[in-house]
Amino acid sequence: MRRRQLYLRGVATLRLEQDGCMGCGMCLAVCPQEVFVMAHGKARISEQDACMECGACMMNCPAGVIWVQSGVGCAQAVFHAMLGRGSEACCAIEEKPGGGSCC
Amino acid sequence: MAEQAFVTGKIETPVGTVPQVATGVSWRDRWGAFRVRLGFGRMRYTVEPGLYGVGAPRQDSPVLVTANYKLSFDHLRTALAGHDAWILVLDTSGINVWCAAGKGTFGTAPLSVQVAASRLAQLVGHRRLVVPQLGAPGIAAHAVKRQCGFSVVFGPVQARHLPEFLGRGMQATPAMRRKTFSLSERAVLVPVELVIACKWALPLAVVLSGISGLFGPAAFWENVREHGGWTMAGLGSGIVAGTVLTPLLLPVLPGRAFSLKGxxxxxxxxxxxxxVLLSRPGGAGNDFAVWAWLLLIPAIASFFGMEFTGASTYTSLSGVRKEMRIAVPLQVAATLCGMLLLFCARRLP
Incomplete structure (x- = not known):
């Protein structure tokens, strides 16, 4: 298997409250980075640093036991947010044609 | 948007006439894809939202959901060659599935609204929607079920895996669930990065050449001829390093932060x-120029390397914020020092 590309260590805000987990496996299904594994009928975070904070797991956890400060890991979007232009994600509806550059 | 060239027929259904789309790629599709890959007209490359069919879909044919970015739509319809299926296109303002999901336009409520607007419940006998896995940041499967009665099955990350996914009875393998970032996936992003960087850099290059002309030792045009070319080449080296070398060599460049890799x-x-500069007769002129370029080129490359986080598939917002806090001040400092040294190099003999 291909070696996984990892981003910065110890920054991802992902949290999983295992007590309430029903073991449905939705988080394993939607995660594009294989962050979760299933062990003894409950989901577990196996690689915290692989989390890209897309928020798919939190959105699709029917038990509501996953939390992540979700957003788009895009420097351009952070610049836009600092300049007060639009929200965090720059992949928004751009008024000016050809504008926007991060997606 | 009256005419859509990929529509090749009509399907008569209980809910009205549904456009039938081709599964082949025309020269026009290729030209459109080429243009947007270069970054031209990317925000206006759309298809009309709504319901479409491929092949001869029936009551029991699968319903596949996608965004109205034409590149996404083309990937989907061409992957379905030989299949009978319905395609439900959400209005994401021409943004791809993943970004639109992050933004919420490819989301639970818009999906439920589109399902109702297209009268899907009267069209198909089953109650199942296949949503691309990368739509999951915007779509909560359990909430869609509540809102419109359809259950969501998350399909593969890549449309090209759809035939296998459908063949397996809508079961995805781990490989279909993983978002990779291979050399070819990175290479295809290089042109748009390069074009966008050049849009920023061209005015800067003109200004820098003007500065070399004004402050150089000789007359204006002589200075521009003498130094302008080298200034442009130095700037170009930084841009190429940040927008071409960094994406291509991403996994082998040291560090995890994109600004460091850049x-x-x-x-x-x-x-x-x-x-190259020093091998020329007369060379760089003096040590100032050498140090100036050793600061400027890495600073420019670091900036554009950092910008590549937006195109990458595995960077988090928390991580980008952290690296920017450290990298942006260093980039600014290096650029200012570099410009100052370059100025000294031009003024001093």
Whole structure:
């Protein structure tokens, strides 16, 4: 298997409250980075640093036991947010044609 | 948007006439894809939202959901060659599935609204929607079920895996669930990065050449001829290092932060640039110029390397914020020092 590309260590805000987990496996299904594994009928975070904070797991956890400060890991979007232009994600509806550059 | 060239027929259904789309790629599709890959007209490359069919879909045919970015739509319809299926296109303002999901336009409520607007419940006998896995940041499967009665099955990350996914009875393998970032996936992003960087850099290059002209030792045009070319080449080296070398060499460049990877690529490009510069008679002029370029090229490359986080598939917002807090001040400092040294190099003999 291909070696996984990892981003910065110890920054991802992902949290999983295992007590309430029903073991449905939705988080394993939607995660594009294989962050979760299933062990003894409950989901577990196996690689915290692989989390890209897309928020798919939190959105699709029917038990509501996953939390992540979700957003788009895009420097351009952070610049836009600092300049007060639009929200965090720059992949928004751009008024000016050809504008926007991060997606 | 009256005419859509990929519509090749009509399907009569209980809910009205549904456009039938081709599964082949025309020269027009290829030209459109080529243009947007270069970054031209990317925000206006759309298809009309709504319901479409491929092949001869029936009551029991699967319903596949996608965004109205034409590149996404084309990937989907061409992957379905030989299949009978319905395609439900959400209005994401021409944004791809993943970005639109992050933004919420490819989301639970818009999906439920589109399902109702297209009268899907009267069209198909089943109650199942296949949503691309990368739509999951915007779509909560359990909430869609509540809102419109359809259950969501998350399909593969890549449309090209759909035939296998459908063949397996809508079961995805781990490989279909993983978002990779291979060399070819990175290479296809290089043109748009390069074009966008050049849009920023061209005015800057003109200004820098003007500065070399004004402050150089000789007359204006002589200075521009003498130094302008080298200034442009130095700037170009930084841009190429940040937008071409960094994406291509991403996994082998040291560090995890993209700004660091970019700076290392910039250092390599800077040394190559200086090797050429110093091999010329007269060379760089003096040590100031050497140090100036060793600061400027890595700083420029670091900036554009950092910008590549937006195109990458595995960077988090928390991580980008952290690296920017450290990298942006360093990039600014290096650029200012570099410009100052370049100025000294031009003024001093």
């Amino acid at each position: 700076a290392v690529a910039g250092l390599m490009a800077g040394l190559a640039f200086l090797a």
